[in-house]
Amino acid sequence: MKLTDDALVAVCLCTRLGRGPHVVPLHVREWTDLILELQREHQTTPSSLIDNPRTERIEDLLRGLASVGLELERLRSNGVWVLTRGDEDYPRLWKRALGADAPPVLFGAGPRAALTAKLVAIIGARKPDEIESEFVRALGELCARDGWGAVADGTPGVARLAVESTLSAGGFAVEIVADSLEHALAKKHTREAILAGSLTVLTPHLPDAPFSGTRGAECARLVEALALHSFSKIARPLRLPPGDSIESAFADRGQAEFEL
Amino acid sequence: MSNRGSPSGPIPSESSKAVAPSKTMCGSQKGIVKDQALQLLQQALGPDAAFRDGQLEAIEGVVERKERLLLVQRTGWGKSVVYFLATRMLRDRGHGPALLISPLLSLIRDQQRFADRLGVRACRIDSSNREEWPEIFEKLRANECDLLLVSPERLSDSTFRDEVQPLLDPGIGLFIVDEAHCISDWGHDFRPDYRRIRNVLAGLPRGVPVLATTATANQRVVEDIAEQMGEAFVTQRGELTRESLRLQAIPLRDQAERLAWLAREVPRLKGSGIIYCITKRDCETVASWLRQHGVDARAYHASSMNRENLEDALRENRTKALVATIALGMGFDKADLTFVIHFQRPGSPVAYYQQVGRAGRGVPEAQAILLAGMEDEQIHAYFIRKSFPSAADFASVLGVIEGSDAGLSRARIQAAVNIPVKRVDQVLKLLLVDAAIEKRGTIYVRTLAPWEPDEARWDAVKERRVLELGRMREFLTTSECLMEFIGRELDDPNARPCGVCATCAGPFVETEPDPALVRAAAEFLNHTELEIEPRKQWPMTEKCPVSGRIAQEDRAHVGRALAHYGEAGLGELIARSKESLGEFPDELVEAAVVLIERWSPDPKPEWVTCVQSHRHPELVPGFARRLADRLGIPFVPVLETIGEPPEQRTMQNSAHQFQNVYRSMQIDAGQIVPAPVLVVDDIVDSKWTMTMAASLLGSCGCPAVFPFALALGGASD
Numbered sequence: 001m002k003l004t005d006d007a008l009v010a011v012c013l014c015t016r017l018g019r020g021p022h023v024v025p026l027h028v029r030e031w032t033d034l035i036l037e038l039q040r041e042h043q044t045t046p047s048s049l050i051d052n053p054r055t056e057r058i059e060d061l062l063r064g065l066a067s068v069g070l071e072l073e074r075l076r077s078n079g080v081w082v083l084t085r086g087d088e089d090y091p092r093l094w095k096r097a098l099g100a101d102a103p104p105v106l107f108g109a110g111p112r113a114a115l116t117a118k119l120v121a122i123i124g125a126r127k128p129d130e131i132e133s134e135f136v137r138a139l140g141e142l143c144a145r146d147g148w149g150a151v152a153d154g155t156p157g158v159a160r161l162a163v164e165s166t167l168s169a170g171g172f173a174v175e176i177v178a179d180s181l182e183h184a185l186a187k188k189h190t191r192e193a194i195l196a197g198s199l200t201v202l203t204p205h206l207p208d209a210p211f212s213g214t215r216g217a218e219c220a221r222l223v224e225a226l227a228l229h230s231f232s233k234i235a236r237p238l239r240l241p242p243g244d245s246i247e248s249a250f251a252d253r254g255q256a257e258f259e260l
Numbered sequence: 261m262s263n264r265g266s267p268s269g270p271i272p273s274e275s276s277k278a279v280a281p282s283k284t285m286c287g288s289q290k291g292i293v294k295d296q297a298l299q300l301l302q303q304a305l306g307p308d309a310a311f312r313d314g315q316l317e318a319i320e321g322v323v324e325r326k327e328r329l330l331l332v333q334r335t336g337w338g339k340s341v342v343y344f345l346a347t348r349m350l351r352d353r354g355h356g357p358a359l360l361i362s363p364l365l366s367l368i369r370d371q372q373r374f375a376d377r378l379g380v381r382a383c384r385i386d387s388s389n390r391e392e393w394p395e396i397f398e399k400l401r402a403n404e405c406d407l408l409l410v411s412p413e414r415l416s417d418s419t420f421r422d423e424v425q426p427l428l429d430p431g432i433g434l435f436i437v438d439e440a441h442c443i444s445d446w447g448h449d450f451r452p453d454y455r456r457i458r459n460v461l462a463g464l465p466r467g468v469p470v471l472a473t474t475a476t477a478n479q480r481v482v483e484d485i486a487e488q489m490g491e492a493f494v495t496q497r498g499e500l501t502r503e504s505l506r507l508q509a510i511p512l513r514d515q516a517e518r519l520a521w522l523a524r525e526v527p528r529l530k531g532s533g534i535i536y537c538i539t540k541r542d543c544e545t546v547a548s549w550l551r552q553h554g555v556d557a558r559a560y561h562a563s564s565m566n567r568e569n570l571e572d573a574l575r576e577n578r579t580k581a582l583v584a585t586i587a588l589g590m591g592f593d594k595a596d597l598t599f600v601i602h603f604q605r606p607g608s609p610v611a612y613y614q615q616v617g618r619a620g621r622g623v624p625e626a627q628a629i630l631l632a633g634m635e636d637e638q639i640h641a642y643f644i645r646k647s648f649p650s651a652a653d654f655a656s657v658l659g660v661i662e663g664s665d666a667g668l669s670r671a672r673i674q675a676a677v678n679i680p681v682k683r684v685d686q687v688l689k690l691l692l693v694d695a696a697i698e699k700r701g702t703i704y705v706r707t708l709a710p711w712e713p714d715e716a717r718w719d720a721v722k723e724r725r726v727l728e729l730g731r732m733r734e735f736l737t738t739s740e741c742l743m744e745f746i747g748r749e750l751d752d753p754n755a756r757p758c759g760v761c762a763t764c765a766g767p768f769v770e771t772e773p774d775p776a777l778v779r780a781a782a783e784f785l786n787h788t789e790l791e792i793e794p795r796k797q798w799p800m801t802e803k804c805p806v807s808g809r810i811a812q813e814d815r816a817h818v819g820r821a822l823a824h825y826g827e828a829g830l831g832e833l834i835a836r837s838k839e840s841l842g843e844f845p846d847e848l849v850e851a852a853v854v855l856i857e858r859w860s861p862d863p864k865p866e867w868v869t870c871v872q873s874h875r876h877p878e879l880v881p882g883f884a885r886r887l888a889d890r891l892g893i894p895f896v897p898v899l900e901t902i903g904e905p906p907e908q909r910t911m912q913n914s915a916h917q918f919q920n921v922y923r924s925m926q927i928d929a930g931q932i933v934p935a936p937v938l939v940v941d942d943i944v945d946s947k948w949t950m951t952m953a954a955s956l957l958g959s960c961g962c963p964a965v966f967p968f969a970l971a972l973g974g975a976s977d
Binding site: 005008018019020050063064065066067068069070071072073074076077078079080109182185186187188191194195 | 427460
């Protein structure tokens with residue numbers, strides 16, 4: 001997929017990819033305001049900033065375009081794509097749920113179509129007990145059977161178990177990771193699942209950014225926002241609802257209601 | 261794609277098709293560039309300085325129009341003038357530092373002076389100056405570097421990516437690719453690391469000018485470079501021939517004839533020059549032969565010590581000639597180099613042109629003489645065959661990395677596959693540039709990029725090289741003007757008879773070697789002593805029970821071998837005896853005796869033993885027994901091989917070779933004579949057999965172990 005100039009400019013202004021820590025990228029709100037301004041007042045898109053940067057700050061940031069381009073090309077040749085808010089396959093659910101805070105740039109690998117498919121968010125303890133684990137496994141199998149994907153944040157415990165059980169039941173899954181995309185991709189089983197087309201891994205942070213509390217919270221938020229349904233609290237008593245399908249499990253319920 | 265105009269929700273569309281026309285950042289400088297460039301040039305080189313053909317156009321293209329430009333200009337045309345001036349002018353306009361990718365990074369003194377006068381601050385980052393990196397990073401951080409020279413390997417290196425690239429502030433201002441023909445695998449000098457440049461170029465946004473230069477590219481290579489550089493590429497071609505250069509080609513029968521020719525002709529040549537050989541060993545042989553005949557010649561190759569001193573000696577005419585492999589190549593600039601002789605023919609007309617192009621840059625007349633013999637083609641054919649690892653090699657290396665969970669180090673990969681170390685490196689390099697793997701620190705990690713061996717392309721490249729070899733054969737016997745022939749091979753539109761080559765103006769050196777010198781050279785070649793350097797280190801492998809340095813008392817002394825296996829003369833006789841006769845003839849025993857007398861190992865061996873082989877149980881012991889008789893000392897077979905290990909030469913790298921020997925060799929300690937010993941083997945390859953034998957003998961009380969082999973095999977080279 002050839003990167004558009006719009007996407008290149010988005011990465012250059014909203015992240016410090018390929019550049020040093022001294023670079024201060026635009027805050028997501030600043031970026032949103034800039035886009036609105038470009039669109040309303042100038043009827044144009046971000047790529048026009050290359051020739052007409054408008055402010056000194058943007059001009060400064062855009063001087064790093066070459067470095068950004070090089071880094072993106074390296075990532076691309078390694079199989080990592082970049083998803084920006086301007087892309088057609090950017091998940092509408094994020095735009096709807098997060099509005100102006102929707103992440104402007106994400107890096108990932110694996111099929112992008114999974115991001116706009118029917119997803120169930122599965123969030124839970126890092127150290128689930130046997131009953132919780134059993135429930136998550138059953139849920140994963142149910143997802144796989146009914147054609148739903150599991151979306152989780154890739155942390156140990158419930159999140160990882162959810163993805164594993166969905167995949168091993170022949171389903172598909174999405175992981176939004178807060179702990180270095182590059183590390184995740186070095187793992188053999190992750191790579192194999194991605195190459196098999198059943199797993200999509202992505203991050204709203206730089207591909208080599210290590211875990212932090214804030215990053216973890218942001219990913220958890222994205223996980224919930226990406227799913228039509230969410231098991232955000234796995235608590236007792238645990239049992240799959242009568243009817244035994246994802247649709248029936250969530251029938252007539254909003255997301256927030258389904259906290260067991 | 262465009263859903264502009266329907267701003268549903270708070271997030272506007274960020275996709276675009278049309279970009280509003282607007283002013284460009286440097287649009288106002290048109291015309292001024294020319295004046296400024298000339299002013300800067302004269303400021304650096306004096307008021308009379310003027311641009312050569314094409315230089316100013318190139319600078320304008322880069323500075324004014326931000327072009328992606330490929331310059332095909334002959335060596336010595338003055339590309340550095342373009343590099344430095346363009347860098348200076350772009351920096352003055354607020355652009356980031358220039359990044360110069362070159363396989364050869366030392367700025368020679370003239371260039372350095374020129375850069376200084378222009379105020380272009382150049383820094384270099386390559387594997388040889390690691391200790392200076394922190395200082396250079398500091399300069400980059402302080403924006404005190406205008407031009408960063410980087411070797412192509414660095415592009416695949418995580419340090420460069422993580423530490424250097426972020427410091428290029430405000431981003432790369434100009435991207436320069438020196439010796440751009442290295443990008444093309446059709447070129448004679450293809451370097452896998454250069455393939456990385458293709459990706460870099462694909463990632464450079466518009467507005468960053470690119471300057472690529474080469475002196476040696478035919479149309480096929482130019483097209484290939486242009487394709488990789490992307491659309492909107494401008495090519496500028498200059499005239500390639502050099503009027504001062506006189507060419508002559510002399511086919512001779514064998515090495516002895518060519519050595520004889522050199523001994524007589526080199527002293528007659530004016531000034532100093534380069535004698536090119538294909539292999540390191542040929543360099544050493546030719547240099548030592550010439551020194552015996554009173555010519556101050558020195559060998560220069562990738563393993564030479566003090567390469568810079570050697571280059572200086574030639575540059576300052578303190579030596580008559582450097583006998584060099586192509587390791588003395590791109591970037592070596594000596595204006596008054598008066599001759600280039602080829603001891604063997606180069607693999608292609610393009611390579612030939614590049615090598616002879618080092619002569620006659622600043623002198624009215626220089627000579628380039630191509631000697632060629634029968635063995636050249638075989639050597640080249642061998643190199644062509646070996647130019648790509650096999651699909652199976654790729655599969656096993658990739659498989660090992662793929663099977664690991666967090667990547668593997670080079671040593672671990674080597675230990676896991678039965679492939680020669682050099683070929684493992686070659687495979688790793690090619691996989692790196694194809695992005696099938698990535699190097700993080702010292703660990704190789706599999707990426708998500710799919711990878712399939714592209715055998716069709718490799719075959720096509722090999723075929724092309726065979727064809728080019730054929731063109732060199734043609735060159736040897738052509739009745740055309742030699743320079744015109746080469747010019748046409750390089751698709752120089754201006755190729756025409758030069759009027760000074762051996763075809764146009766008659767031969768300028770004698771072509772017949774002196775028969776007495778030919779005999780002396782043949783004798784010399786027969787007596788070139790081959791040493792067996794003992795191994796000093798146990799291999800790095802998990803399964804190895806010993807490790808680290810080999811203790812002095814367990815180590816072999818420097819040994820000797822009669823010949824290279826299969827090589828004309830004794831080497832051929834050894835190969836024939838081993839493969840068909842089943843016995844080594846007395847002629848070889850006599851040759852060994854002569855060699856050992858000349859060698860006179862100290863302390864003198866008092867007995868002989870040998871390495872046993874199950875496949876040929878009598879071959880080596882038979883020879884060793886007769887040799888011991890002739891030396892007048894006893895033969896005691898104490899080394900035994902247990903089991904039936906596979907032949908050592910099927911073991912492809914140190915770790916595997918060692919394990920193979922370690923498992924199978926035993927010593928009969930009861931029969932040991934505690935005195936200096938000569939250990940005989942037929943062919944020494946990895947040297948692990950000899951190392952193991954020496955260690956066993958040493959630990960049983962032999963004070964000195966001298967290896968002797970009939971022949972050296974290929975792997976020890």
